[in-house]
Amino acid sequence: MSQVELINISKSYDKQKDVLNEINVSIKEGEFFVLVGPSGSGKSTLLRMIAGLEEISGGILKINNEAVNHLPPKNRDLSMVFQNYALYPHLTVEQNILFGLKARKVDKKEQQKRLTEAAEMLGLSELLKRKPRELSGGQRQRVALGRSVVSHAPLCLMDEPLSNLDAKLRANMRVQIRRLQKSLGLTMIYVTHDQVEAMTMGDRIMVLNEGKIQQVGKPITLYNEPENLFVASFIGSPKMNLGKAVFTEDSSQLVIENQIHITIDPIMVKDLPRNRNLVVGIRPEHLMPGFEKENHITYLEAVNVEQLGNETSIAFDIGSELWTAKWPGQWRIQYGQRVPVQIAPEHILFFDGDTGNLLKSANIGKRQEVVAI
Numbered sequence: 001m002s003q004v005e006l007i008n009i010s011k012s013y014d015k016q017k018d019v020l021n022e023i024n025v026s027i028k029e030g031e032f033f034v035l036v037g038p039s040g041s042g043k044s045t046l047l048r049m050i051a052g053l054e055e056i057s058g059g060i061l062k063i064n065n066e067a068v069n070h071l072p073p074k075n076r077d078l079s080m081v082f083q084n085y086a087l088y089p090h091l092t093v094e095q096n097i098l099f100g101l102k103a104r105k106v107d108k109k110e111q112q113k114r115l116t117e118a119a120e121m122l123g124l125s126e127l128l129k130r131k132p133r134e135l136s137g138g139q140r141q142r143v144a145l146g147r148s149v150v151s152h153a154p155l156c157l158m159d160e161p162l163s164n165l166d167a168k169l170r171a172n173m174r175v176q177i178r179r180l181q182k183s184l185g186l187t188m189i190y191v192t193h194d195q196v197e198a199m200t201m202g203d204r205i206m207v208l209n210e211g212k213i214q215q216v217g218k219p220i221t222l223y224n225e226p227e228n229l230f231v232a233s234f235i236g237s238p239k240m241n242l243g244k245a246v247f248t249e250d251s252s253q254l255v256i257e258n259q260i261h262i263t264i265d266p267i268m269v270k271d272l273p274r275n276r277n278l279v280v281g282i283r284p285e286h287l288m289p290g291f292e293k294e295n296h297i298t299y300l301e302a303v304n305v306e307q308l309g310n311e312t313s314i315a316f317d318i319g320s321e322l323w324t325a326k327w328p329g330q331w332r333i334q335y336g337q338r339v340p341v342q343i344a345p346e347h348i349l350f351f352d353g354d355t356g357n358l359l360k361s362a363n364i365g366k367r368q369e370v371v372a373i
């Protein structure tokens, strides 16, 4: 088991610009912790610093309550899967996977046992005698995963380990990695730029942008209560619909992008500032199909329609933004058709237009619970 603490961690490569800035976070023992952010946000840099492969410019890194800033990588009792696999080209798949165990002189029988388990889980059993150049990108990636899986180190760092796999294999590996992590009780720090991977795998997620923490929390908290506009538009797919908004004088209506008028109960929004620029956010599943005579119906012109089989995705031009509605089932809608859409006030999130910070989250209502029998 391992616990990792980052205290005021910063990094600059050229002493001018910080690639990472005041990173403060505690990762618990046995936690699946996901680091997510766009390309260049500093994810790999942070992971490499935890592994001991990159010098820490400022702050303290603790593993199991001990400062390890200057501890060499091999003494940190961790395994790492690199973004670019880093396999030994002259060794076979089997030798690559067992490399670390051989170096640590682990019992031969134990080596073979772990190799068989890992190869089966990763679908590599038929490929053990091949060299990396004889493998596809996805197969190489799985060998790199195998090396980490057999190590049984209590702290596991993974840098985009599934990026080269096809969609089906990726979905399967997501489940396998989660299971393995839980059954071995590993502490996992997992980097991805894929927000679906982050949402589905993480016990907690940390969103990073330009080297700064945007939010740390449970996936569902980030989805329901994003602390700022960056998290709001980064988490969730299709992304949250955003638009500039103002209240009418008497606060009875909200006007979005000068185009959508929504009648609201002033009591519901009484705590929102009247004299500031506002941005509202509405999730695609909350731009719901409208039926005549219902409240809060707006007619919007469909500019694109995607039939996904289980759901229909409809796009609208709202101000300078492209909004998306996600409707369950199959809907026959033509391009250019005016579609009745219902926007319930309780589904609207409010952000400060200047700072981007969340002012009010949506009242999603109580989540449904399944009671185990």
Ligand SMILES: Nc1ncnc2c1ncn2[C@@H]1O[C@H](COP(=O)(O)OP(=O)(O)OP(=O)(O)O)[C@@H](O)[C@H]1O
Binding pocket: 013, 014, 019, 037, 038, 039, 040, 041, 042, 043, 044, 045, 046, 083, 193
């Ligand atoms: N060795 C280096 N020297 C100078 N700058 C670097 C070095 N390595 C990374 N950087 C810069 O640091 C920033 C963060 O890079 P990093 O590799 O950590 O991003 P990332 O979030 O992992 O991105 P990606 O999703 O593309 O892998 C980038 O602006 C990158 O150009």
Ligand SMILES: [Mg+2]
Binding pocket: 043, 044, 045, 083, 159
């Ligand atoms: Mg990276």
